[in-house]
Every structure is written in structure tokens, then in C-alpha cells.
Amino acid sequence: MTMTTPPGWYPDPGAPGTERWWDGTAWTAHTRGPGGQVPGPPQPVAVVIAPPARRRRPLVIAAAAVVLVGAAAGGAALLAHGGGAEGATGASRSATAQVPVNSPAGKPSSSPTDDPHTLVDQLNGITLPIPDGWERTDDPVSGPVTMATKDTYDCPGDSGFCHHGTVTTSTATMTDLTTAEAVAENDITDAANDAYDHDPVGSRPYNGITSHRQVKSGSVVVNGRTGYLVRWQVKTGAGPGGYVESLAFPSTVGGQAMVIARFAFDAGPGGPPLALMDTVTRGITPIGGGRNGGVGTSLAPPSP
Incomplete structure (x- = not known):
């Protein structure tokens, strides 16, 4: 007979003197100091959406990373990286990784590890497949959840290193939409500016955006729920320009806030294939695997 521990605040086994929220099946990323009980699960906090700052040397991923406490990471496809912005994606293969942790009652559970094939967004309760040739680039403790191509190049505008592609997820809490x-259409301008006009420190790695045109929009199923995407092609003052997409879909955790996934792919022969945006979208799953049911499960991705 399997016994489960009800959701609630329990002493954090990894941080004495603090408490961590147990959702009934796994630890979450929410913690608090000692004090009175807070009714119900904690709500998502505001996250500032921005791509990672461009580095002056290629990123090196440390072998020892911060252990994220949460639910188990499910299987995720490892996607082949193809050349050319209009190219087709290659074959995929599955990869999973789990490690045991302790629940509040001492019963074994599981938690996502630093699986190089899976990007884990603890706050929004989702995982994304990391394509072949990509890596996680965000701080695992704070900041937007981000992955980018491993290969970098000298930015054609301001000095520094640029990535051929990035994907970032965050919670859309700073809006009344x-x-x-509405969330996707409102976000696309900021997504384009952050990716190709100026970076978080004000540099202009592509000498700014000179023009844009919308190439795709419409409803799409994400994690079993109806979302919406808007995709632009942008021309820049330097370099080949690129493609930017804002994808919004309902979260299945916390206060049901919208999740925003931003895609930025360089155009030209060095950029990832555009089809990879849709492949990553189809690979978004809840932490622990499986699919969430909901309105819109029969919808297909919109046509280009």
C-alpha cells in the first residue's frame, strides 16, 4: 500500500531553518522562512523576460551544477540540429534522467537532474527538449529559463559573442492580459527588440532592427492546452537578421498565469531550421512526463 504526504509546507531537507512547498508528489521551487502557515500553494512571482547577455567568450558548462528540487523530469526528445533557417529537423531520440530525493515523510521521490537533453522550468512546471548542439545557458537558481546553441560567433554589430539561436521561458505576470x-501579440515587439535590436546592457550586436514582417500566427496546442504564437522575420543593420517568435500558453501550476516561450533564430546558413521552433513546442511536457488534458487538444500547429 502506497502512502502519500498531503501538499503543504515542510522543513526543507537541504536548508535547515527554512520550509519548502510539497505539492503532494514532489518538492517545488518555493521556499519560505519560519513563521505562520500560508494557505494554499504559493503563486508565481514576476519574472523579467530577457535573453541572456551575450558573452565575450563561449560558455563553458560546469560539471557540478546546482541540484534543482522538484518533480521528476520526464522523457524528452533529443533533436537533431540542421543548417539553414528553412531546413528540416533531423531524427530524434529520447533521453531521461532521474535521481532519488526524499519527500517530507521520508518516502522516495524523484527530481530533474542536469540532463543535457532536457530544459526544466520549475516555476511553470514544464520541461522542454534541448536540441542536439544546444545547451542550457541560464542561472539554474534565478532568471529566465534559457537554452542556446553551443556554437557562438562574433556579433556583426557591437563587439561580443552571439548565439545562432535561443529559447527562453518565463511567467507572464506583469500584464492584465x-x-x-493577447499575451503573444503584446510580447512579440519586446521579444524582437531584446533578441536583435539591443541586449540587456544596451549594446546593439546587430546594429538594430531595420524592418520586420509577420510570417506566422495562430492557435497551437502546448502541453495539451490551447496557446497562441506570433512569429516575425526581422532585418537588421548588420548580419542576416533572424526569426523571432512569442508563444503564450496557460500554465497548469500556481495561479494559472500565462507562460511565454520566446524563440530567436538567426536567418541565413548559420541559423537553426525554422521547423525546430515547432518541434520544441510539441516537445513541451509537464515535469514528470505525460500530457495535460484541456481545451484545444485536437488543434494542430498553424500553417506557415
């Missing part, structure tokens, strides 16, 4: 379509 309530529909996926």
Missing part, C-alpha cells in the same frame, strides 16, 4: 493570443 488574460488570453494567450
Whole structure:
């Protein structure tokens, strides 16, 4: 007979003097200091959406990373990286990784590890497949959840290193908009500016955006729920320009806030294939695997 521990605040086994929220099946990323009980699960906090600052040397991933406490990471496809912005994705293969942790009652559970094939967004309760040739680039403790191509190149505008592609997820809490379509349409301008006009420190790695055109928009199923995407092609003052997408979909955790996934792919022969945006979208799953049911499960990705 399997016994489960009900959701609630329990002493954090990894941080004496603090408490961590147990959702009934696994630890979450929410913690608090000692004090009175807070009714119900904690709500998502505001996250500033921005791509990672461009580095002056290629990123080196440390072998020892921070252990993230949460639910188990499910299987995720490892995607082949193809050349050319309009190319097709290659074959995929599955990869999973789990490690045991302790639940509040001492019963074994599991938690995502630093699986190089899976990007884990603890706050929004989702995982994304990391394509072949990509890596996680965000701080695992704070900041947006981000992955980028391992290969970098000298930015054609301001000095520094640029990535051929990035994907970032965050929670859309700094808005009154309530529909996926409205959130995506409102976010696309900021997504384009952050990716190709100026970076977080004000540099202009591509000498700014000179023009843009919308190449795709429409409803799409993400994690079993109806979302919405808007995709632009942008021309830049230096370099080949690129493609930017804002994808919004309902979260299945916390206060049901919208999740925003931003894609930025360089155009030209060095950029990832555009089809990879849709492949990553189809690979978004809840932490622990499986699919969430919901309205829109029969919808297909919109046509280009």
C-alpha cells in the first residue's frame, strides 16, 4: 500500500531553518522562512523576460551544477540540429534522467537532474527538449529559463559573442492580459527588440532592427492546452537578421498565469531550421512526463 504526504509546507531537507512547498508528489521551487502557515500553494512571482547577455567568450558548462528540487523530469526528445533557417529537423531520440530525493515523510521521490537533453522550468512546471548542439545557458537558481546553441560567433554589430539561436521561458505576470493570443501579440515587439535590436546592457550586436514582417500566427496546442504564437522575420543593420517568435500558453501550476516561450533564430546558413521552433513546442511536457488534458487538444500547429 502506497502512502502519500498531503501538499503543504515542510522543513526543507537541504536548508535547515527554512520550509519548502510539497505539492503532494514532489518538492517545488518555493521556499519560505519560519513563521505562520500560508494557505494554499504559493503563486508565481514576476519574472523579467530577457535573453541572456551575450558573452565575450563561449560558455563553458560546469560539471557540478546546482541540484534543482522538484518533480521528476520526464522523457524528452533529443533533436537533431540542421543548417539553414528553412531546413528540416533531423531524427530524434529520447533521453531521461532521474535521481532519488526524499519527500517530507521520508518516502522516495524523484527530481530533474542536469540532463543535457532536457530544459526544466520549475516555476511553470514544464520541461522542454534541448536540441542536439544546444545547451542550457541560464542561472539554474534565478532568471529566465534559457537554452542556446553551443556554437557562438562574433556579433556583426557591437563587439561580443552571439548565439545562432535561443529559447527562453518565463511567467507572464506583469500584464492584465488574460488570453494567450493577447499575451503573444503584446510580447512579440519586446521579444524582437531584446533578441536583435539591443541586449540587456544596451549594446546593439546587430546594429538594430531595420524592418520586420509577420510570417506566422495562430492557435497551437502546448502541453495539451490551447496557446497562441506570433512569429516575425526581422532585418537588421548588420548580419542576416533572424526569426523571432512569442508563444503564450496557460500554465497548469500556481495561479494559472500565462507562460511565454520566446524563440530567436538567426536567418541565413548559420541559423537553426525554422521547423525546430515547432518541434520544441510539441516537445513541451509537464515535469514528470505525460500530457495535460484541456481545451484545444485536437488543434494542430498553424500553417506557415
